[in-house]
Structures are given as C-alpha cells and as structure tokens.
Amino acid sequence: MKKLVVAALMVLSTSAAFAGPSESLKAILKAENYAEAQQLVNSNLAQLTDNAEKAAAYNKLVDLAFGQVDKIRNVMMENSAAQQMGKEAKPVDEEGLYTSLSEAFDAAQECYKYDNLPNAKGKVKAKFSDANAQRLYALRGYLINGGGFYQGKDNAKAFKLLAQYCESADYPMFAKVKNAEDPDLTNAAFFASYMALQNKDYANAEKYSELSLKDPEHGKDALSIKLEAMKHQLNNHEDSVAYTGKVKALFEKDPDNQVLFATLIDSYNALGQSDEARKLVDDRLAAAPNNFVALLVKGQFLEREKKYEEAADFLKKALVNAPEQSKLYATATIGDCYFFHAQERLNAFKGALSPAAKKAFEPVYDQAISYYEAAKKLDVDQSQKSLYAPRLYNAYYFLYGEADARTQEAKSYAGY
Numbered sequence: 001m002k003k004l005v006v007a008a009l010m011v012l013s014t015s016a017a018f019a020g021p022s023e024s025l026k027a028i029l030k031a032e033n034y035a036e037a038q039q040l041v042n043s044n045l046a047q048l049t050d051n052a053e054k055a056a057a058y059n060k061l062v063d064l065a066f067g068q069v070d071k072i073r074n075v076m077m078e079n080s081a082a083q084q085m086g087k088e089a090k091p092v093d094e095e096g097l098y099t100s101l102s103e104a105f106d107a108a109q110e111c112y113k114y115d116n117l118p119n120a121k122g123k124v125k126a127k128f129s130d131a132n133a134q135r136l137y138a139l140r141g142y143l144i145n146g147g148g149f150y151q152g153k154d155n156a157k158a159f160k161l162l163a164q165y166c167e168s169a170d171y172p173m174f175a176k177v178k179n180a181e182d183p184d185l186t187n188a189a190f191f192a193s194y195m196a197l198q199n200k201d202y203a204n205a206e207k208y209s210e211l212s213l214k215d216p217e218h219g220k221d222a223l224s225i226k227l228e229a230m231k232h233q234l235n236n237h238e239d240s241v242a243y244t245g246k247v248k249a250l251f252e253k254d255p256d257n258q259v260l261f262a263t264l265i266d267s268y269n270a271l272g273q274s275d276e277a278r279k280l281v282d283d284r285l286a287a288a289p290n291n292f293v294a295l296l297v298k299g300q301f302l303e304r305e306k307k308y309e310e311a312a313d314f315l316k317k318a319l320v321n322a323p324e325q326s327k328l329y330a331t332a333t334i335g336d337c338y339f340f341h342a343q344e345r346l347n348a349f350k351g352a353l354s355p356a357a358k359k360a361f362e363p364v365y366d367q368a369i370s371y372y373e374a375a376k377k378l379d380v381d382q383s384q385k386s387l388y389a390p391r392l393y394n395a396y397y398f399l400y401g402e403a404d405a406r407t408q409e410a411k412s413y414a415g416y
Helices: 002-017 023-030 034-047 051-084 094-115 129-137 140-150 155-168 185-198 202-211 219-231 237-253 258-270 274-287 292-304 308-320 324-347 355-378 389-400 405-414
Strands: none
Touching: 023 034, 023 051, 034 051, 034 094, 051 094, 051 129, 094 129, 094 140, 094 155, 140 155, 140 185, 155 185, 155 202, 185 202, 185 219, 202 219, 219 237, 219 258, 237 258, 258 274, 258 292, 274 292, 292 308, 292 324, 308 324, 324 355, 324 389, 355 389, 389 405
C-alpha cells in the first residue's frame, strides 16, 4: 500500500512538471490581432502561472505588432520597386506603421522584463529576448521618422516616438546588438525636448534637452529649451533662487554663452537683484566692449533711469553689433529713447506750447521717427508692430497734427 502512495505522488509530480500552458495563455496565443491580444493580456496577467508565461504573453504582442510593421514595410518596398519601373504605388498606412512600431517596442520591454526573471523552477532561461533585440533594433530609425511624421499633427505622438528612440539607446535588451556610436541620439533628443515643450510637458522638455546639449546642430537651441522648461517649473521664491543658482553655475562653466548671460541677467532682475545684474553687465563690457547683449542691457538700464541720451548711445553701439534677428528690437528701442526723452521734456511744460517751444522738440521727434520707420522696414511681416507703430503715430501727431496724411497713415498702420 505504501508503495502505491509513493507511485501516485510520482505520477502527480510528473504531471505537474510537464503541464501545458494555462488556459489564459492559450487564449492570448490564439488572438489574431494586437487589440484583442492586448485586452486579454491586460485582463489575464494575474492568472498567468509564472514569469515565463507572462513573457510569452508579451512576446505574442510583439509578434502581432511586428507583423503589422513588416506588412506595411513590405508595401513600402514594393512601392519603391514599382516607382523604378514606372508603376503606380499602393497606399501606405504610415500612421499604422508608427503605431505598431511603438507598440512593439513597449511590448518587447515588458517581455524582456519577465523573460529575465526566474521561472516556476526558479531558473532564468530567457526565451525571447535575443530574437526581439535582433528584429527591433534594426527598426529604431523608424521611430525618428515617426516623430517627423507626427510633428505639427500630433505632438504628443511625435514626442512618444522620439522619446522611445532616446530611451531605447539604453535598453538592456539591446546590450548585445547596439552600435557603439549613435549619431542620431542627440538630434532625436532635441526634437523630443521641443515636442515636450510644445506639449507643456516641462519635466520631459528639460530631461531631453539635457541629452541634446552636445548636439552639433541644435545644442544652442537645446540650452534655450532647457532654460525655458526650468523656468516653467518655478513655483515659489525658493525655486527662483535655486533656478538662478543653476543658471549662474552653467554660466560660470561657459562664460561666453550669450543665452546664459542674458538669462542670468533676467534672473537677477526677476529676483530684484539689480546690483548683481548691473555688475554682470559692466564686467562683460569691460572684457568685451562690443558685446551685443551687454550693450543692449546697459542701454535698457539707462533708459529705465530716464538717462535717454546715454541709453541711445549704448543702444546704437548694440545695433552695430546686433545679430540679424535682434536688429528690429534694438532699432525700435533707440526710437523709444528719443520719443520718451521728448515726452518727458514736453510734460514739464504747463499749458500750451508756443510755436518756438514746439519747434525745439521737432529734432527729437524726428530722431524717434527715423528709427521707428527703420524698424517698420525691418518688420517685413508686420508681426512686431507693437514695438514701434503706436509711438510712431504719436510722434507724427505731435509734429504734423491729426489731419496730416502722414499721421493718418501711421494711425491706420498702428490699428487705431
């Protein structure tokens, strides 16, 4: 009798050791499309018997998503051949391509996780990881293409694909197959940061801009995105102080960086630390007398102090050294110096001006008009009229009166 019991236990043990897949896994493996399989995985994951079954379930998702990618890529290759032979191309489901590719990468990550955990016997026997690495790594470039496809159409999807490209550079799954160099990484990171900024996802904008600071083409713009993203995450005075400290540390490492220089000045001013801002500007002018940003800010400081003539002198020097995109602003600001100088003197008069007194103001208003008109010529698309048009009208009004054709034209241009 005792021997029969032992024999029965051996039979049960053998049966358990060679048990087939669970009913839940069987259902997942029978699924014919990604959506069906994904729903089954999500609802049955807890019922799968061990990590090996979970890996198999996610690998089914990879197979289905990859199958769609392969199918669409085959159409693209057929179209390429057809084009060479002058034949008509078939429609290509680009959106489907990038959706399935993103799904394949997501599922492969989950598959790798469970595939490299102990199975029911306590052993790690990865079954799917190497094959998934081989077939997916070769398609990473399509993630960048997908980012470009969605840019401007759906920035959230564009960001996800570009972020997947960046993150997949460090996937353990790809450790054996990845290239030593990844020349597209910093470029993809830049556009990921740009998409995140467009989506007001400031944490990710900062994260991916940091990755792209060394990009040879977009490094400077990446720094601007990083600073902008950091600024949008300020919630209180302590955050602003910490932000200024970070900007200062970056500037000290790269003291010739104009973006950091301008940002640090703005940060000091925002904190009410005008002395620090002025010292920063004066130190820069002592070392680089023709520095555009320093000259511009020095002129702005003097304008605020109502030292209009001195301000105009510094701003004229700034204009000579201004990059093309800043010339309009600098020109209009010089016009402001003359305009507000005239206005201040005018306000000192009580009552009506005599013709002789009015004539004394004409050269100052003429100077303002000359710079405002110059700014108008630079504003080809009329997108920055607010910088000069209202005061151009006011200057014409003073010199020529409301009825003059020049005043009326300036009034219409200003939108009054």
